[in-house]
Amino acid sequence: MASRPLSSSTPAGQEPPDFEDFLDTFPIPVPPKDAAKPKKARVPSRASGIDINFCKTPRCANFGVPVQPTAQRGQGAQNPYTIVAYGKGIPSARCNCCGVSFPIKSNAGVHEEYPEQVAKIMTIYRALHNYVWIGEGKKTTPAMRLGLAEKPCGYEDVLSFS
Ligand SMILES: [Zn+2]
Numbered sequence: 001m002a003s004r005p006l007s008s009s010t011p012a013g014q015e016p017p018d019f020e021d022f023l024d025t026f027p028i029p030v031p032p033k034d035a036a037k038p039k040k041a042r043v044p045s046r047a048s049g050i051d052i053n054f055c056k057t058p059r060c061a062n063f064g065v066p067v068q069p070t071a072q073r074g075q076g077a078q079n080p081y082t083i084v085a086y087g088k089g090i091p092s093a094r095c096n097c098c099g100v101s102f103p104i105k106s107n108a109g110v111h112e113e114y115p116e117q118v119a120k121i122m123t124i125y126r127a128l129h130n131y132v133w134i135g136e137g138k139k140t141t142p143a144m145r146l147g148l149a150e151k152p153c154g155y156e157d158v159l160s161f162s
Pocket of ligand 1: 055056057060061062063095096097098099100
């Protein structure tokens with residue numbers, strides 16, 4: 001008596017296809033190499049009004065100037081920072097003014113994890129903005145323009161206690 005085929009779709013007298021061959025009949029779609037991948041932003045956007053990704057050197061001109069998500073490239077590009085990498089997926093920024101590097105952190109994550117510290121930092125930042133820093137193209141601080149101060153304050157006036 002002749003043996004019966006295992007499957008009714010396999011014609012009598014033929015071996016069923018090898019499993020690997022069977023899989024090859026279903027090609028895995030491969031995206032074209034030039035397909036535009038949605039790029040993940042290297043610099044996170046502001047979260048709840050904060051952006052902690054800026055140079056932390058108090059006397060640097062870029063102190064408080066956030067890293068911009070869009071940076072010019074090539075010769076003659078003038079960015080306050082150069083985005084570099086500590087490792088794969090770990091972006092950092094190097095200040096083009098003082099040369100200090102710092103890791104780029106998620107603003108949303110920092111705000112979520114340290115809301116009280118962020119509030120304190122923002123208070124200091126506001127005081128520096130209003131009393132210490134002279135805006136680009138200006139000769140006075142916002143406090144001077146409002147008549148609250150006669151001259152720009154120093155960092156020590158804002159950051160130290162007596
Ligand atoms: Zn700097």
